[in-house]
Amino acid sequence: MNLLIQQTVNGLTLGSIYCLVALGLTLIYGIMEVPNFAHGHLYMVGGYVTFFMMTLYGLNYWVSAIISGIVLAVLGVLLERLVFNPMRNSPSSNKFIAAVGAMMFLEASARVLWGSDFRSIPAIYDNVVVMGGVRLTEQRLIIIAGAVILMVALYVFIKHTMIGSTIEAMAQNRDGASLVGIDVNRVAMLTFAVASILASAAASLAGPIFLVYPGMGSLIIMKAFVIIVIGGMGSIPGAVLGSFILGLTESLGATYLSSNYKDVVAFAILVLILSIKPSGLFAKGAR
Amino acid sequence: MLKLSGINVAYGSYLALQDVNIEVNKGEFVVLLGANGAGKSTLFRTISGLLKVISGSVEFKGQKTNQLPSFKVVELGISQCLEGRALFSHMPVKQNLLLGAYVRRHDKEGIKKSLAMVYELFPTLKDKENALAGSLSGGQQQMAAIGRALMSDPELILLDEPSIGLAPIVVQQVFDAMKIVNEAGKTVLLAEQNAHLALKVSHRGYVLENGRIVMEGRSDMLAGNEDVKKAYIGVSD
């Protein structure tokens, strides 16, 4: 029983991280109609920035995480300006190739600059809390709480502010957005900035438990893709639900089946859900 | 107020508009008649900055606008209700209307007034304000789209075939609304195939064929013209 609770909490932790990455991916997909293959690599760079802020400059964990968010917002906007915006009117295959190129560029740069070693963001919240007989590190609770706070903040931003609602407006009808006077270029930059901040937050939260290394982006982007396909491309509630479904099944699957199957579980769920609902759980209606 | 001088617009190598000259004066209600594929939407998208001219110029209130991005054109006072409505279909009607006022988002009082005006013009929108725009009937969606275009309090409003696919009674309602809007001081440029009604409510008209203006004049004169009758009204005597 305790094991079940323990693994459920682990699943929620995993789901929280996935969720922050998948939300950004789905937001960008919504406005660009192209998957940002480099999104996992923004997560990776976010992890490194936090790591170096703490280890090289001796900054506090939270300060480092905020700096990482700012750096990533800038990097996200650059990615939009230099890669996605110039490709705006190109065929989607060209955009796909550009996005994959950006991804390879980021990973190769990380290997050259920082080497291929596995590093770990220094854990400062590694006390163990015992709750109802279950032992948890504080960091796991921080991950879950942090993700929930960011999800609520994102929800309020998009649903209850004029600026935030421009992201949804552009995703639902680009011409309509242009003709109510929304600057679609600014919305595209804003969306990349927000998505990149979420990715960096995910990496800063995950860093003390999971490791920081150049390949971490490729691993998470695979998962995030599975999630947004499960959830319905471009759907925000779908991305949230998909993340927790994946996090929980991975964690429970690893315990009750075999941890060798951990990464296979993701794809098994993908096949299962798509065979029941081919367009994902929350398919967006026709545009 | 709006002046198009010798504009040419192309899709790739296909020239969709050739040497088009149009002028709309303040307070006028002007109709642009044309069959399917004549280039009406292309012309409207060009005015709104969604398409760029390859030559010629678009001027609004003496200012050249054909280099400007769409949002600047809206800020200058030209609003468009697109063919196909282009609503934010997963948002409630009211949010669609409020986003229509995006360019004057800090003018809370003005937005309130415009919203009341739109609800008065189309009372069904008030009843449906919390319904998702995509769930409305075709006629209601058209009203929502026109309402949204009015929310920026534009000086010039472009309406691209608002009567398409609507029942005759709804068409009449939409045309009446446009007339009220025009009489309230807004300049209207309407693209239509429904010449019979359009020529009744408008002051002047242009006829577009294969990307060229082939006729222009007062609406009563166009309504009496044999060619126009044959091509756009479907009756001749």
Ligand SMILES: Nc1ncnc2c1ncn2[C@@H]1O[C@H](COP(=O)(O)OP(=O)(O)OP(=O)(O)O)[C@@H](O)[C@H]1O
């Ligand atoms: N995106 C596009 N790419 C290529 N050609 C286009 C495009 N849009 C329109 N055209 C062509 O330009 C011409 C004018 O089209 P437009 O949509 O402006 O006509 P319209 O008068 O609005 O017609 P309708 O009454 O059917 O709406 C047509 O021949 C059309 O095929």
Ligand SMILES: [Mg+2]
């Ligand atoms: Mg048209």
